[in-house]
Amino acid sequence: MTTATAKTSPVKQFRLLRAYYTMEKKKIGSGKAQASHSNDHNVLEVMKPFLSFGVKAMAVIGSALVTIVRNIPKPENHISKPKKDGRIIKI
Numbered sequence: 001m002t003t004a005t006a007k008t009s010p011v012k013q014f015r016l017l018r019a020y021y022t023m024e025k026k027k028i029g030s031g032k033a034q035a036s037h038s039n040d041h042n043v044l045e046v047m048k049p050f051l052s053f054g055v056k057a058m059a060v061i062g063s064a065l066v067t068i069v070r071n072i073p074k075p076e077n078h079i080s081k082p083k084k085d086g087r088i089i090k091i
Contacts, residue, residue, distance in 0.1 A: 008016075
């Protein structure tokens, strides 16, 4: 027990120790369990911020994916046409 320090008087230390040891000790599981109130209105009210965040996040991700797909070059742009040169290379 470290509640008593050297600066407090012995009487005060005794009172602190007596108060500590005479307190009722709470035991885990001895209290009554509280039933959670799960009516539909309360659940929607609690989940509303999370749902709105989820919808906004999905919209941002969707718009980013659409932008990425639109900026991918089409295959027709990559086909290179053979160049016809009139040069002749002799070795």
